[in-house]
Amino acid sequence: xxxxxxxxxxxxxxxxxxxxxxxxxxxxxxxxxxxxxxxxxxxxxxxxxxxxxxxxxxxxxxxxxxxxxxxxxxxxxxxxxxxxxxxxxxxxxxxxxxxxxxxxxxxxxxxx
Amino acid sequence: xxxxxxxxxxxxxxxxxxxxxxxxxxxxxxxxxxxxxxxxxxxxxxxxxxxxxxxxxxxxxxxxxxxxxxxxxxxxxxxxxxxxxxxxxxxxxxxxxxxxxxxxxxxxxxxxx
Numbered sequence: 403x404x405x406x407x408x409x410x411x412x413x414x415x416x417x418x419x420x421x422x423x424x425x426x427x428x429x430x431x432x433x434x435x436x437x438x439x440x441x442x443x444x445x446x447x448x449x450x451x452x453x454x455x456x457x458x459x460x461x462x463x464x465x466x467x468x469x470x471x472x473x474x475x476x477x478x479x480x481x482x483x484x485x486x487x488x489x490x491x492x493x494x495x496x497x498x499x500x501x502x503x504x505x506x507x508x509x510x511x512x513x514x
Numbered sequence: 515x516x517x518x519x520x521x522x523x524x525x526x527x528x529x530x531x532x533x534x535x536x537x538x539x540x541x542x543x544x545x546x547x548x549x550x551x552x553x554x555x556x557x558x559x560x561x562x563x564x565x566x567x568x569x570x571x572x573x574x575x576x577x578x579x580x581x582x583x584x585x586x587x588x589x590x591x592x593x594x595x596x597x598x599x600x601x602x603x604x605x606x607x608x609x610x611x612x613x614x615x616x617x618x619x620x621x622x623x624x625x626x627x
Contacts, residue, residue: 404557404559406557435615444617444618444620445558445602445604445615445617446617447614447615450613450614457613458613458614460614492557492558494615500563501546501563501565501606502546502548502560502563503548503560503604503615504560505550505557505558505559505560506557507556507557508555508556508557510555
């Protein structure tokens with residue numbers, strides 16, 4: 403158990419819908435990262451928050467957004483969902499003085 | 515050219531074998547190197563974390579980084595069936611410490627008893 407929690411474990415929804423994924427980092431970690439893992443693309447970085455502020459953006463679509471709250475949990479919002487958005491979504495956190503990242507168990511999103 | 519290249523395998527070995535997993539990379543700014551193990555559809559588990567060049571050992575696992583060749587390795591000694599998983603290399607750059615990890619696509623390992 404990495405100490406990073408994610409909910410829900412599974413989501414099944416229809417095209418055009420909107421969903422919210424939630425992540426709580428390890429105690430003491432200030433950074434939260436979101437990654438998408440699909441079979442053909444591997445693990446792709448989406449976005450990073452540090453202590454409530456956006457720090458870095460990767461290959462995140464405009465239909466996707468995220469935020470980090472004062473208690474440091476983070477939410478990833480996915481809207482106007484398409485079939486191609488079906489993937490595993492992972493959250494990770496890292497300690498203030500380190501580059502290593504600890505991953506949560508992931509949310510499996512299926513868009514039908 | 516992809517930033518990080520990793521042979522996807524699959525790699526099949528008998529129990530007790532020594533396993534060698536490798537990645538090459540193109541970005542000379544990478545300073546932090548990690549190996550993760552991922553069981554099917556589960557979250558990646560951090561195995562080894564190395565800063566800059568050199569070797570690091572932890573139990574049956576040894577990580578090596580050769581920055582001059584832009585090549586990193588993970589060795590697993592006395593491999594066990596429970597080591598069967600996908601192994602992902604990951605790295606990030608010094609000037610962006612604390613930002614995104616760039617991952618290889620992973621090598622699938624199967625250890626037979």
